[in-house]
Amino acid sequence: MKRVNLKNLSILTAASIIAFCCFSFAGNVSAEEIDSETCMGCHDDVLHTLQMTSHNPGIKGGVNCVDCHINADAHIEDPSPENIETLKNLTSLKANKICAPCHQPHRDFDAYGYDPHQTSDVSCTSCHNIHGGKQKLLLDNNAAFCTTCHMDTKADFMKRSNHPVKQNILNCLSCHKFAKQADNNMAYGVTQACQSCHPQQSGPHMYEHEAALSYSVEGGGCMECHEPHGSVNDKMLKQDTNQLCKSCHMVPGHELAHPLRNFNKLNCMECHSQIHGSFTSNLFLDENLPSKFADNCYQSGCHSLNK
């Protein structure tokens, strides 16, 4: 068994010390003049839920009301609702800019991709209640608010083969990790999200199935063959197994009627069982193929085991 690479560990440690020195002594943003107690004089209804969050103005490092609600001076002079900015009334771009200084990973959502949320005018407050509520200030713990807009996805979960979202084992945020789009997910893409629960299928392998690599020219990763929300086919495949394989692979001989079985009706995965990648076979053949089909394929003398 190989030990942890000491050279890399040393680099990580050095980087940690430098980061600690740089950020521990960085200057703080100066506090606003109006404190939150002034606001709570009238708005004590939000105090209870705020106390349960890291936005709690009463704790060190908490958030003052005026950090998010700009134009407070005018509101104190004339406390009508028009004289204060609430995030719900702002466009997504403006609302996100108020949250972004403290929540860097969410800045502009996915700052470097094609982000449909931003162009659909979905802001932080579309999913979060900044005065508190559920975990991570979300509107609900099970991310059911996502299906308010994504009704077609909700319909996918009604299909025969699906991820256990309706059973509350997973929710949308189990896979769609918006907060980490700026690092891991950007590099490894959707495949990284899948591999935390499906380690058997995750690479890298010596012999990669190119379609399974999210950063390959095929571009799909796991999604090349699977429908993650639900499918009519087993294992959430986009099509019935053989038809799916044939959309890329038309292998001479495999379409002919085999003397023993009709290949058209034989599941490709019976032989190519290591289809996600293999350490032993560039054709992703089953490591137990000799014992699996000994009687039919090998002992009959038709096929050799050399490849």
Next chain:
Amino acid sequence: MYKLLLTAVAALLLISSVSANEGSATIKLGYTAPDEMDHLGVNQETYNVYEGLGLSIQDLQYLTDFGILINGDFENITLNNRNLRLSVSKPGLFSLSGYHNKYRRTFDETGVYFTRRENSAINGTIHAGHNLKLFGGFFVSEKDGMTEQVYQPVIDTTTFKTNYTQFSYNMGLEGYCSYARVRGEYQRYEFEDDLNFSNDKKSDIYNASIYTSIPNYEQLTFAGGLINREDEVYDYENNLKTNTFWAASKYYFERNFTIGYRFFNSKAEQEQTATETTNRNHSLTLTKNWAGMGGFTLGYDFRTSDDETNKTKANGYIVSGWYKVSPKFDVKGRYSFIGKEVDEGSTTTGDLDRSRHMVSLRYKDNAWGSLEGKIEKRIKEYTEIESKADYTTFSSRLFLKNEDYGKLMFSYTYYLGKFENQSDNVSYEFADNVLCAALYPKAFGQLQFDISSTYFRSHRDENLEKFSTSLGATYSMKSGYQIQGSLSIYTFDDLMAYNRSYTANIFEINILKDIKF
């Protein structure tokens, strides 16, 4: 694990009660009675339903005088589909969270062949300074049981055993200020197959990333990272090293013009055979937004892949836009294309052309609801092997609300998929229809009803029909108790296989009580 979590909750509540500030939770006690018929392995929605008495503690929130927050959700503590989650935190100082859940999947008609997955995790964060936090965690997943695979059409039935454990841990630190964030992390994955040790493997991953804008020049932002990963499969004495470098930058011009660029380079090397594969990707995007009124994105993407036998390159393009015709009506569209060419060598599939098209319309009126429609088409074509796949999706949704009557949602989705190989005269088609409806009528006094139904029908080379409906009612008593009852009905029919039908009636009754302590 769940006992550990419960003990932790009890201990924390006991300690905190000395100086308790306030807390709340919902206690749920109920009984689930499933009545299932025919093939138990075809309806995934009911795989994880168990008969018995269920106790749940939902939405636990507790704040101590020391400012420590305790949050938890403990679903079905007494049943095998339990899902437990607990977090303890003091904002600005630390957070500690953990979860444990179980999930069963059934494969055969009688329910004898099934697998069960158990997931448990603990994660923690410590704020070592105002701008620095340390984090770490541990995750373990165990899966065991028997699976049964029926090859289609029914040729033979094969059973497989599954028994593996995966665990991982990570640790790292994150430094941040108002304009930047730096993160370093070490992760270790181990996979142990108890039935076939030749599958055992481990991975060490070092990951460093930075995200920053320039002080007083926030128009320009940078991000980048390095990932070093080493995988080892013990039995084959195989090592695979992957080094990934990525970088990205974005410039915000005046008038909401934005230009973005990103670069990705991944190199995988295998020591034993001295082989390597390099994947590289450049992409450039231009975005323009008219504040709240519309916008567009233009993008270009270039990818190369170089392994020991083949070299390929691909050019990709994207055009997308949105426009708010009026404050209530908006339109979105998108077209993307990628063309891959084989430069050297001969891949199995040859050149590829791939495109996606999408148009959506939405009308939303805060007074009565919304109406939406979307059509999306994906085409993938391999010219050398004369293979083509063509998928079309149409989805629509109507949402109505009325203060006097309640809320109604209705949606319809149509999927059409076709694959054909002209050289071999092989084709496959499917057409799926999915109808969903949900009704939440206005409460009758203390009584609230909800009804939802789905209907699924697949035609052409598949022939499936599935229906599910759920009727629920909640009665809220003045004493603070709630009584919930629900009846869920599921039917499934594979009209091409005589023995793949399923019917279930699942009745559930619960008593709920909100408590404060």
